[in-house]
Amino acid sequence: MLRKIRxxxxxxxxxxxxxxxxxxxxxxxxxxxxxxxxxxxxxxASTGDVVDSEKLKGRPFAVFFGFTHCPEVCPTTLHExxxxxxxxGDDGKDLNVLFITVDPERDTIEFMKSYLTSFDPRIVGLRPxxxxxxxxxxxxxxxxxxxxxxxxxxxxxxxxxxxxxxRQGTFFGTLDYEEKPEVRLxxxxxxxxxxxxxxx
Ligand code: NI
Numbered sequence: 001m002l003r004k005i006r007x008x009x010x011x012x013x014x015x016x017x018x019x020x021x022x023x024x025x026x027x028x029x030x031x032x033x034x035x036x037x038x039x040x041x042x043x044x045a046s047t048g049d050v051v052d053s054e055k056l057k058g059r060p061f062a063v064f065f066g067f068t069h070c071p072e073v074c075p076t077t078l079h080e081x082x083x084x085x086x087x088x089g090d091d092g093k094d095l096n097v098l099f100i101t102v103d104p105e106r107d108t109i110e111f112m113k114s115y116l117t118s119f120d121p122r123i124v125g126l127r128p129x130x131x132x133x134x135x136x137x138x139x140x141x142x143x144x145x146x147x148x149x150x151x152x153x154x155x156x157x158x159x160x161x162x163x164x165x166x167r168q169g170t171f172f173g174t175l176d177y178e179e180k181p182e183v184r185l186x187x188x189x190x191x192x193x194x195x196x197x198x199x200x
Contacts (some may be wrong), residue, residue: 010143010159037163037171039139043100043132046113046125047051051098057169060191061096064162067103068115072095073160073177081162082120083099084184092122094192100126102144102158103132164188167195 038053045051061137062081066074076168078099099116101107104127107115112125128136144158162175164187172191174185 006157010157035189037141038165038169038171039136041126041128041132041136041139042165043126043128043136044109044146046109046116046127048109048113051124051126052182056096056165058167059094059096060167060172060177060194061098061142061165062162062188062191063100063165063178065137065140065144065158066162067101067156067158068107068112069103069155070158071155071156072118075163075175077160078116078123079183080117080178080184081099081123083181085120085122087181087185088188088192091192092188095122098126100136102133102142103126104130104136104154139143158174163173166191 040053042050042052042054064077064081066077068074070198072109079182081097085097087096088095097120099112101112107125109127112127116125131189133144140159140163142159142161144156146154147157160177164172164174171198172194173187175187
């Protein structure tokens with residue numbers, strides 16, 4: 001219960017920040033340009049390749065943070081994204097979906113690759129190095145923390161939002177944890193439609 005409340009609180013913080021970012025991007029003077037959500041990254045991927053945010057340009061993407069040992073939030077999010085991709089079908093072919101681990105210690109490329117076989121094959125896992133992780137998380141205003149457990153093991157708390165980025169790599173909005181599938185689909189369709197004429 002406490003975990004759920006913490007996740008919810010962090011999601012609210014992230015939504016507030018995201019809302020602020022979107023508000024500022026409407027042409028207000030930027031007191032701090034760093035308020036924008038997102039930023040360049042180049043990370044090792046579960047496909048065996050490297051994913052470079054520069055090369056994603058021209059197509060929208062959805063990105064979220066988590067870890068494969070996550071008991072609830074991540075598998076649910078991955079399941080929800082898989083289901084959305086299934087429903088989008090061919091309409092979703094432009095969409096890249098990225099899952100960035102906040103637990104690179106345990107989430108090796110091999111481990112992520114095998115874990116992700118349970119979900120839509122279009123979802124790509126990214127593994128930042130321990131040095132890269134704080135940078136990419138900061139760029140997305142994503143929170144994560146290691147939480148020791150009584151048995152000597154550990155778990156991770158993390159932001160439960162899915163960030164939607166448009167074809168230019170600019171923050172577009174979020175998908176929220178356990179929101180209605182119809183709402184999620186509407187947001188994704190809007191993202192896929194946005195800027196389509198401009199890029200073609
Ligand atoms: Ni999780």
